[in-house]
Amino acid sequence: MPAERRNKKQQENRGDAAAPQRLAVRKTYKLYVNGAFPRSESGRSYPVTSAKGEHLANAALASRKDARDAVVAARKAFGGWAGRTAYNRGQVLYRAAEMLEGRRAQFVDEVVAADGVGRGRAEALVSAAIDRWVYYAGWTDKIAQVAGAANPVSGPYFNQSAPEPAGVVAVIAPPWAPLLGLVSVVAPVIATGNTAVVVAGERAPLPAVTLGEVLATSDLPGGVVNILTGRLAELAPPLAAHADVNALDLTGAGDLAAELEEAAADTLKRVLRPEPAPDWSADPGTIRMTPFLETKTVWHPIGV
Amino acid sequence: MADQIFEYAPAPESRAVVSIKPSYDLFIDGEFTPASGEERITTLNPADEEPLAEVAAAAEADVDRAVRAARRAFERVWAPMPGAERGKYLFRISRIIQERARELAVLESLDNGKPIKETRDVDLPLVAAHFFYHAGWADKLAHAGLGPDPRPLGVAAQVIPWNFPLLMLAWKIAPALATGNTVVLKPAETTPLTALVFAEICQEAGLPPGVVNIVTGAGETGRALVAHPGTDKVAFTGSTEVGRQIARAVAGTPKRLTLELGGKGANIVYDDAALDQAVEGIVSGIFFNQGHVCCAGSRLLVQESIADELLARLKARIERLRMGDPLDKNTDIGAINSAAQLARIRDLARIGEEEGAQGWSPTCEPPERGYWFAPTVFTGVSQAHRIAREEIFGPVLSVLTFRTPDEAVAKANNTPYGLSAGVWTEKGSRMLWTADRLRAGVVWSNTFNKFDPASPFGGYKESGYGREGGRHGLEGYLAG
Numbered sequence: 001m002p003a004e005r006r007n008k009k010q011q012e013n014r015g016d017a018a019a020p021q022r023l024a025v026r027k028t029y030k031l032y033v034n035g036a037f038p039r040s041e042s043g044r045s046y047p048v049t050s051a052k053g054e055h056l057a058n059a060a061l062a063s064r065k066d067a068r069d070a071v072v073a074a075r076k077a078f079g080g081w082a083g084r085t086a087y088n089r090g091q092v093l094y095r096a097a098e099m100l101e102g103r104r105a106q107f108v109d110e111v112v113a114a115d116g117v118g119r120g121r122a123e124a125l126v127s128a129a130i131d132r133w134v135y136y137a138g139w140t141d142k143i144a145q146v147a148g149a150a151n152p153v154s155g156p157y158f159n160q161s162a163p164e165p166a167g168v169v170a171v172i173a174p175p176w177a178p179l180l181g182l183v184s185v186v187a188p189v190i191a192t193g194n195t196a197v198v199v200a201g202e203r204a205p206l207p208a209v210t211l212g213e214v215l216a217t218s219d220l221p222g223g224v225v226n227i228l229t230g231r232l233a234e235l236a237p238p239l240a241a242h243a244d245v246n247a248l249d250l251t252g253a254g255d256l257a258a259e260l261e262e263a264a265a266d267t268l269k270r271v272l273r274p275e276p277a278p279d280w281s282a283d284p285g286t287i288r289m290t291p292f293l294e295t296k297t298v299w300h301p302i303g304v
Numbered sequence: 305m306a307d308q309i310f311e312y313a314p315a316p317e318s319r320a321v322v323s324i325k326p327s328y329d330l331f332i333d334g335e336f337t338p339a340s341g342e343e344r345i346t347t348l349n350p351a352d353e354e355p356l357a358e359v360a361a362a363a364e365a366d367v368d369r370a371v372r373a374a375r376r377a378f379e380r381v382w383a384p385m386p387g388a389e390r391g392k393y394l395f396r397i398s399r400i401i402q403e404r405a406r407e408l409a410v411l412e413s414l415d416n417g418k419p420i421k422e423t424r425d426v427d428l429p430l431v432a433a434h435f436f437y438h439a440g441w442a443d444k445l446a447h448a449g450l451g452p453d454p455r456p457l458g459v460a461a462q463v464i465p466w467n468f469p470l471l472m473l474a475w476k477i478a479p480a481l482a483t484g485n486t487v488v489l490k491p492a493e494t495t496p497l498t499a500l501v502f503a504e505i506c507q508e509a510g511l512p513p514g515v516v517n518i519v520t521g522a523g524e525t526g527r528a529l530v531a532h533p534g535t536d537k538v539a540f541t542g543s544t545e546v547g548r549q550i551a552r553a554v555a556g557t558p559k560r561l562t563l564e565l566g567g568k569g570a571n572i573v574y575d576d577a578a579l580d581q582a583v584e585g586i587v588s589g590i591f592f593n594q595g596h597v598c599c600a601g602s603r604l605l606v607q608e609s610i611a612d613e614l615l616a617r618l619k620a621r622i623e624r625l626r627m628g629d630p631l632d633k634n635t636d637i638g639a640i641n642s643a644a645q646l647a648r649i650r651d652l653a654r655i656g657e658e659e660g661a662q663g664w665s666p667t668c669e670p671p672e673r674g675y676w677f678a679p680t681v682f683t684g685v686s687q688a689h690r691i692a693r694e695e696i697f698g699p700v701l702s703v704l705t706f707r708t709p710d711e712a713v714a715k716a717n718n719t720p721y722g723l724s725a726g727v728w729t730e731k732g733s734r735m736l737w738t739a740d741r742l743r744a745g746v747v748w749s750n751t752f753n754k755f756d757p758a759s760p761f762g763g764y765k766e767s768g769y770g771r772e773g774g775r776h777g778l779e780g781y782l783a784g
Contacts, residue, residue: 146449147449149760149774149775149776151756151758151759151760151774153756153758153759154758155754155756157751157754161759161760161776166764167765246765257556258555259556261555262552264551265551265555266548267766268547268551268563268565268766294722295745295771296739296742296744296747297745297759297761299746299754299759
């Protein structure tokens with residue numbers, strides 16, 4: 001039965017309940033992979049409820065195959081993204097902050113629904129998330145100056161160390177703070193030139209999907225950020241073991257953290273362990289960027 | 305050609321500067337103390353297979369004793385001590401190493417098999433420099449850029465390999481001590497002797513008991529040390545396989561970990577390179593320390609148009625390398641460290657032949673006893689060959705060619721490792737372009753195998769994590 005007729009029938013069945021003057025167009029939440037918005041290849045979805053237990057929407061239930069596709073996309077995007085100038089990456093990130101600002105009303109609604117917080121609190125959280133994004137936009141062309149060095153070696157050599165992105169980073173977003181926490185873990189990873197495969201918080205994934213829509217319209221090349229919604233226990237282990245993932249952010253891994261860290265040992269991934277209770281309102285400094293940076297030291301003789 | 309080369313008279317360094325005891329105990333809490341078990345390990349001179357000394361094999365109980373001593377020293381003495389005072393101990397150690405440099409150089413050559421030329425001119429000066437450099441950090445940690453009040457982690461468990469026994473000890477102990485940590489270090493079972501003399505140096509320097517503990521032993525001792533719940537930090541240099549095991553063992557614990565693992569370094573020679581300089585760099589890249597170097601340039605990538613000329617010059621140069629007595633000051637290539645390592649090198653070289661690469665070695669007669677492997681160059685190597693993919697850790701060079709800079713970079717990066725790389729070109733813009741694209745922690749341009757305590761060293765990808773040396777090296781021993 002077509003949806004319109006089914007809806008009409010439901011309305012009729014409800015007797016005298018008045019039909020709305022205009023029926024809202026609901027959103028289909030999808031994955032964000034390689035700059036596009038596919039449904040899960042598995043064809044599955046799962047119901048997402050608000051903090052109060054009301055049905056909000058169906059989110060795509062990503063599969064291991066979706067996770068692998070996301071890694072392929074992230075790897076493909078890595079060279080181009082890492083190869084851009086730091087200034088240009090800053091421009092792109094700032095553009096994303098502009099897009100976030102433009103959608104703030106939508107994010108506030110989604111945070112209210114997902115988190116069960118009041119409007120005032122949700123507005124503060126969305127503002128903090130936008131400001132966090134701007135913070136990292138400003139880091140792109142400074143981190144090398146802060147984390148790099150000219151080394152005074154004992155000999156006639158030019159010797160310089162500079163940080164470089166580690167590569168593809170799998171990010172397990174925190175299940176709490178569905179927007180501020182998410183932004184706080186994704187922005188530092190890409191600001192430094194890495195590409196990311198993000199597993200959104202399982203309970204409240206909808207702001208993450210909307211963030212994907214923001215990123216898709218903000219000059220960020222496809223594949224730099226890939227967002228998966230679904231079951232942590234299904235998506236995280238294949239990412240932790242994946243040989244083409246260079247680093248793992250376990251912030252939202254909870255009880256799975258030790259097991260995932262062990263899986264990551266096989267490929268010697270860089271691992272950021274979860275903190276007991278991260279304070280998302282605190283000044284983050286560089287601690288979420290440096291774990292995903294390598295240091296390259298270049299030597300060259302000096303002479304004539 | 306060969307008849308035009310002078311035969312050098314032997315110029316052996318005297319062994320008289322070293323007195324090796326027949327037997328050594330463990331160094332725990334400032335004292336040499338017997339191990340709980342009876343098991344002993346005999347360390348050989350790989351150049352003549354003669355036993356040098358026996359050392360203890362530390363059991364779990366001994367490791368536990370050492371960790372407890374380190375914990376006590378950390379809490380009561382070392383961490384509370386002002387940084388300036390800690391620094392002075394390290395300055396003292398650096399000076400004593402300089403004073404005893406010749407003794408240590410000879411002992412290192414005897415135990416490891418590496419040429420005295422290298423221990424004297426490379427290892428020992430760097431060892432002293434590492435302690436001197438880090439000594440100066442001890443009272444300046446707030447300026448290291450790691451936060452205003454960086455704190456030591458506690459007890460560091462450190463496991464080091466046999467290729468640079470004393471240098472790796474310095475790389476591990478100097479930053480750990482400068483940052484206020486105490487250490488339990490396990491040297492490799494085939495090369496424990498200079499670490500035990502270092503223990504004497506700690507006594508001579510008046511270092512408080514328990515700050516440095518040395519437990520000798522093999523893999524079991526290392527496993528017990530790494531797994532000990534009383535340590536806060538694990539630092540390991542060695543094979544990627546053991547590194548993986550350690551990463552697994554540390555997973556889910558609060559311990560911090562740094563790993564310096566294997567490599568399969570590419571040495572890229574462009575057609576405009578100064579060829580004779582490049583040849584020197586290729587030789588140093590793969591034959592320095594008998595190729596027992598994790599950052600060795602074991603894959604030579606040479607631009608096709610100059611491959612024939614470069615190979616001819618390279619072979620002519622290798623013909624002049626002198627293999628033999630490590631204590632002879634004219635020796636370029638010493639002994640392979642152990643029978644087991646020699647077997648592994650032979651095995652991989654044989655596989656190289658079987659897979660279709662062409663091996664070449666100069667005519668040289670190895671001494672009758674000891675572990676020897678002539679410098680070897682494989683040509684006709686493809687990227688799929690095992691000799692191009694696996695770390696051989698011996699004097700074996702694989703030669704591949706490329707046509708374009710993009711191809712050179714793609715081939716150089718075609719490895720799970722990412723420790724080192726070399727670039728040879730006279731064109732600065734091409735050097736920087738290439739260095740930019742190489743996925744390696746150290747890029748030597750128009751030089752190779754250079755090390756300095758002020759310069760961070762460490763790998764990308766499966767070459768491990770963390771850096772040693774420089775400001776970056778402090779990070780692995782501090783909580784922000």
